[in-house]
Amino acid sequence: MAKLPLNARYTCVYALPPCQVVELRGIYKVEVYPIELLLVQHSDMDTPHTAQFSRTDSIDLVSRTAQEQFLVSPQEETRLWVKNAEGSFERLWNTRVTVLDAALNSGQLVIMETRSKDGTWPSKQPRAVSSTSKEDENFQGQPGICGLTNLGNTCFMNSALQCLSNVPQLTEYFLKNRYLEELNFCNPLGMKGEIAEAYADLVKQAWSGHHRSIVPNVFKTKVGHFASQFLGYQQHDSQELLSFLLDGLHEDLNRVKKKEYVELCDAAGRPDHEVAQEAWQNHKRRNDSVIVDTFHGLFKSTLVCPDCGNVSVTFDPFCYLSVPLPVSHKRVMEVFFVSMDPRRKPEQHRLVVPKKGKISDLCVALAKHTGVSPERMMVADVFSHRFYKIYQLEESLSSILDRDDIFIYEVSGRSSISENTREDVVLPIYLRERTPARDYNNSYYGLMLFGHPLLVSVPRDRLSWDALYHILLYRLSRYVTRPSSDDEDDGDEKDMEGKNSIPKPGNMAGGSSHNPGPEQAGPSSGVAGGSRAPVNNSPGPSHWPQRARRKHLFTLQTVNSNGTSDRSNFNEDTHAQPYIAIDWEPEMKKRYYDEVEAEGYVKHDCVGYVLKKAPVRLQECIELFTTVETLEKENPWYCPSCKQHQLATKKLDLWTLPETLIIHLKRFSYTKFSREKLDTLVEFPIRDLDFSEFVIKPQNESAPELYKYDLIAVSNHYGGLRDGHYTTFACNKDSGQWHYFDDSSVSPVSENQIESKAAYVLFYQRQDVARRLQSKPQPGSSDPPAPPTCESLPKSESMDVN
Numbered sequence: 001m002a003k004l005p006l007n008a009r010y011t012c013v014y015a016l017p018p019c020q021v022v023e024l025r026g027i028y029k030v031e032v033y034p035i036e037l038l039l040v041q042h043s044d045m046d047t048p049h050t051a052q053f054s055r056t057d058s059i060d061l062v063s064r065t066a067q068e069q070f071l072v073s074p075q076e077e078t079r080l081w082v083k084n085a086e087g088s089f090e091r092l093w094n095t096r097v098t099v100l101d102a103a104l105n106s107g108q109l110v111i112m113e114t115r116s117k118d119g120t121w122p123s124k125q126p127r128a129v130s131s132t133s134k135e136d137e138n139f140q141g142q143p144g145i146c147g148l149t150n151l152g153n154t155c156f157m158n159s160a161l162q163c164l165s166n167v168p169q170l171t172e173y174f175l176k177n178r179y180l181e182e183l184n185f186c187n188p189l190g191m192k193g194e195i196a197e198a199y200a201d202l203v204k205q206a207w208s209g210h211h212r213s214i215v216p217n218v219f220k221t222k223v224g225h226f227a228s229q230f231l232g233y234q235q236h237d238s239q240e241l242l243s244f245l246l247d248g249l250h251e252d253l254n255r256v257k258k259k260e261y262v263e264l265c266d267a268a269g270r271p272d273h274e275v276a277q278e279a280w281q282n283h284k285r286r287n288d289s290v291i292v293d294t295f296h297g298l299f300k301s302t303l304v305c306p307d308c309g310n311v312s313v314t315f316d317p318f319c320y321l322s323v324p325l326p327v328s329h330k331r332v333m334e335v336f337f338v339s340m341d342p343r344r345k346p347e348q349h350r351l352v353v354p355k356k357g358k359i360s361d362l363c364v365a366l367a368k369h370t371g372v373s374p375e376r377m378m379v380a381d382v383f384s385h386r387f388y389k390i391y392q393l394e395e396s397l398s399s400i401l402d403r404d405d406i407f408i409y410e411v412s413g414r415s416s417i418s419e420n421t422r423e424d425v426v427l428p429i430y431l432r433e434r435t436p437a438r439d440y441n442n443s444y445y446g447l448m449l450f451g452h453p454l455l456v457s458v459p460r461d462r463l464s465w466d467a468l469y470h471i472l473l474y475r476l477s478r479y480v481t482r483p484s485s486d487d488e489d490d491g492d493e494k495d496m497e498g499k500n501s502i503p504k505p506g507n508m509a510g511g512s513s514h515n516p517g518p519e520q521a522g523p524s525s526g527v528a529g530g531s532r533a534p535v536n537n538s539p540g541p542s543h544w545p546q547r548a549r550r551k552h553l554f555t556l557q558t559v560n561s562n563g564t565s566d567r568s569n570f571n572e573d574t575h576a577q578p579y580i581a582i583d584w585e586p587e588m589k590k591r592y593y594d595e596v597e598a599e600g601y602v603k604h605d606c607v608g609y610v611l612k613k614a615p616v617r618l619q620e621c622i623e624l625f626t627t628v629e630t631l632e633k634e635n636p637w638y639c640p641s642c643k644q645h646q647l648a649t650k651k652l653d654l655w656t657l658p659e660t661l662i663i664h665l666k667r668f669s670y671t672k673f674s675r676e677k678l679d680t681l682v683e684f685p686i687r688d689l690d691f692s693e694f695v696i697k698p699q700n701e702s703a704p705e706l707y708k709y710d711l712i713a714v715s716n717h718y719g720g721l722r723d724g725h726y727t728t729f730a731c732n733k734d735s736g737q738w739h740y741f742d743d744s745s746v747s748p749v750s751e752n753q754i755e756s757k758a759a760y761v762l763f764y765q766r767q768d769v770a771r772r773l774q775s776k777p778q779p780g781s782s783d784p785p786a787p788p789t790c791e792s793l794p795k796s797e798s799m800d801v802n
Contacts, residue, residue: 035099036106039066042081042113042122055100059092062099066112076114077177077204079121083109093193094185118211119204139210144171144732146206147213147744151220152233155743159726160242161199161216162741163713163763165206166730167660168773173290174203182253182289190251191226198222199249213744238715238726239320239664239761246319250291259286267313272300276655276697279315287317294660295319300653300696303637310641315655320662320761323621325678327669328613331355331397333362335379335406336601337370338454342477346407346452346601350609353397360393366408369606378409378426378455385449386563387428412457425463429454429472430563430581433589447583449563451598465556472582473553479597483552553592557581615681618762621665622694626653653696659769661691661709663762668721677720679757686711686751689764705771709764716758729754733773 035055038048039062049069053062063080072078080092082104089111092102104110113123144166148158165171173179179200183193198219205214224231227244262282267275280298287296296317303312330352337347351365363374381388382405391399400406412424431451456475458468473480559565559581584593628651631637636645667678692699692707700706713730728741729749740749 033106035104037062037104038107038109039069040109040111041066041070042111045111048109053099055098057099058095059097059099059102060095062110063095063112066110070112072112072114077180078112078114081111081113081123083111094183095180115204117208119201119206119208121201139212141209141212142732142735143207143209144734145739145746146211147741147746148206149213149215150743151215151217153235154216154220154233155726156236156238157216157220157223157230157241158741158743159715159728160238160245160761161202161219162728162730163715163761164242164245165203166713166733167294167763168712168733168765169659169769170290170294171203171207171733172773174200175207179253179290182255184252184254184257186257187251187254190254191222191248193252194222195226195245195248196252199245213746235723237668238717239322242662242715242761243320246291246295250287250289253289253291255288256286262286264314272313272655272696273698275313276300276315280317280656283317291319292317295658295662297658297661298655300655302651302653303648305637305639305642305646305648307644307646308639308641310639312637312640320664321622321625322664322666323618323625324666325621325680325682326616326624327355327678329355331357333397333400333402333406334607335362335366335408337366337372337604338407338409338452339370339372340410340412340457342475345478348601348603348607350604350607352609355397357397358393359391359395359397362397362406363393363408369604372410376410376412378411380407380409380453380455381405382407382453385451385453386430387453387561390428390455407452409455411455424457424459427456427458427468428561428579429456430559430579432563432581432583434583434585447564447581451595453563468556468580469552472556476582479594479600480553481592481594483592553584553588555583557583613680615683618663618682618684618689621682622663622691626651626694654691654694655697657691657695657707657766659766660712661764661766663764665760665762667717667760675721681755681757682759684711684755684759684762686754688767703768705767708767710767710770711754711762712765713763714754714759715761716756717760718758726760727758 034052036050036052039051040046040048051062051065051069053065059080063078064074066072066080067074067076067078080095081089082092082102083089092110094102113121115121148161150158179196183196184190185193202214202216202219205211220230223241223244226248230236230241230244262285264282265275265278276298283296284292296319299316299318301314301316304310331354333351333353335349335351337349339347347370349366349369351362351369353361353365359379360374362379363377366372366377367374379391381391381400388404411426430449430453432447432449435446435448454475456471458471462468462471473482557580559579561579563579563581628649630649631647633647637648637650638644639646639648665682667680669676669678687710689709689711690707691709692704695707711731712733713728716727716729718725718727727743729738730741731738738749738751738754740747740753
């Protein structure tokens with residue numbers, strides 16, 4: 001027993017040996033009773049082994065003791081569980097803590113679990129294993145060629161995981177259990193090591209060679225636990241999941257246990273290499289992990305104040321490059337042109353207009369095809385048989401979506417839908433069918449919209465129901481059959497006598513009510529001019545009658561903009577726009593209205609025109625990324641010289657590049673007015689992507705491979721903004737063969753199949769790293785690894801699990 005100092009505080013307890021003297025917080029104590037733990041194997045819980053440990057012994061010592069007792073090789077991966085007083089089992093995550101810190105007591109049961117050959121833990125076998133055949137249990141395939149089951153809109157997660165799993169140095173890091181020594185359980189920014197362990201389990205299963213596909217439900221649960229945006233089964237972005245995963249792995253594996261405060265310093269005129277070295281050292285003082293070693297590079301950021309000219313230079317680390325795609329300034333829009341000539345069917349046109357143009361630009365483009373002046377056009381969005389919106393010429397085209405049904409109507413050059421100073425007024429016209437209700441007496445009739453609405457120019461001096469009826473009858477003449485004289489003479493004429501004109505001052509006196517045929521059509525309205533009686537030159541909507549009169553084929557009724565309710569009165573002071581509904585009786589509609597002809601249209605020759613999007617090179621995207629840009633109003637920069645927020649110019653340059661470079665193609669464009677996915681084909685090289693022209697740091701001429709990269713994985717996105725599907729192309733690190741991963745389905749592909757419009761996230765590996773990894777001998781083989789080739793695997797290795 002060691003000699004105790006006389007001036008120290010201690011407690012002497014008489015006991016039988018053995019006893020130990022331990023020092024805790026400067027106080028000497030005599031440990032009399034060591035902790036006795038019951039060690040068992042997961043496969044044999046009924047045969048415990050008793051072992052004694054000091055309270056200062058680490059959990060790692062407990063694990064090694066259990067391995068020795070149960071003859072488990074140190075190379076095999078194990079983990080410990082402890083049974084608590086309630087009978088449940090808790091995982092001993094941190095093996096570096098002591099028995100005392102782990103709160104273990106004598107008599108507690110500690111279970112050692114050994115990872116299976118297929119990479120799974122016996123305590124968490126996938127449910128699907130119980131239903132697999134014996135042939136599947138004995139499956140042995142190429143390590144890494146393993147699909148991931150789609151749990152429900154989790155293809156984005158599967159794609160990101162497959163890309164990351166095929167980064168050679170990161171996968172080797174997990175397969176060789178180097179992560180166990182660097183798990184950081186006390187990082188407040190981390191996930192207590194749980195994300196790292198969940199990812200390690202996936203990697204070990206996928207690269208065991210014993211699975212055709214695995215179910216990543218445990219990993220999905222962990223991700224949703226630490227990132228609530230990924231809870232549930234909604235579709236997400238693979239790049240967003242990848243960003244979270246890289247950050248989570250970094251913090252879980254951060255070698256810096258206690259982060260110190262580091263003040264960011266501006267260049268202040270110092271040389272770039274000095275400022276860059278200082279920035280990288282400061283970054284490593286707080287962030288040091290395998291993720292930093294593999295994926296982190298360094299930017300040079302230059303900000304210039306537009307007022308005082310102050311230049312601010314900083315160096316910032318990055319984990320991936322989000323590069324923009326060159327955006328076309330043109331847009332293709334499909335519209336339907338409705339002529340004033342009722343004999344012409346609506347024409348479908350495909351127009352090329354400025355993406356940031358106005359409605360007037362759309363009319364100008366259409367005028368080149370039709371010969372109709374843009375001043376005689378009105379643009380409307382038609383939805384569900386009604387006008388969703390009628391546009392003004394100065395409105396932006398960005399408010400029109402590609403899925404909108406846009407109709408452009410020819411109107412009189414003297415027409416306006418809102419100004420009362422014009423000679424003609426444009427009336428929105430709806431078509432409705434009267435349908436009997438289902439009540440017992442059929443006393444109520446419902447009205448349903450049908451067909452395409454119209455915009456009709458009507459002279460102000462002909463605003464009578466009788467004249468409007470004949471104008472509309474002429475405009476509908478292509479698909480509405482005119483009744484014969486016998487059909488018209490049904491006794492209604494006597495009832496309508498004297499009731500066809502509008503009761504207002506200066507009403508038509510002796511005005512013609514004859515059918516204005518096309519031979520009498522005038523230029524202002526496209527209908528018969530006839531004899532016009534003098535009327536009030538500025539009739540307002542309040543002069544319209546309260547009720548429309550039934551006449552001949554249909555009746556007319558003033559309605560609201562939705563066409564769903566009658567408006568018997570209009571307020572002249574508010575200049576409310578009158579909407580007119582043509583109401584059809586079912587029998588009259590069936591007899592005189594030709595629905596097939598009404599829905600007919602023709603395609604203009606321009607519809608066959610396709611705006612070809614020229615492919616862009618990946619180098620062009622990187623050049624665009626390093627181009628000088630002006631900060632937006634929402635994100636100004638505070639100038640320390642002016643003491644004000646300024647819209648400074650900003651330029652990003654590449655200073656150093658990582659071993660594995662992730663390039664995110666920004667295919668999803670979001671603005672205030674529009675959202676779109678850019679399906680431009682980006683041409684990217686499979687080998688020898690040279691970054692020497694983009695890296696501004698003085699280069700090592702003797703090592704050109706430090707700036708050349710080879711492609712190792714691609715995350716693809718098929719579809720649009722609202723829906724889509726993610727897949728992966730990846731090169732196996734052992735065989736060099738490219739494979740296509742589509743959830744649980746895996747199949748070999750050739751290199752010429754990799755480049756497509758779906759490419760979204762690219763993974764490149766630096767050539768010097770690839771050579772370094774290939775130079776390492778493979779386990780169990782003295783032969784050098786075969787060079788990567790697209791024909792390495794035979795066709796029989798193709799897997800299509802689904």
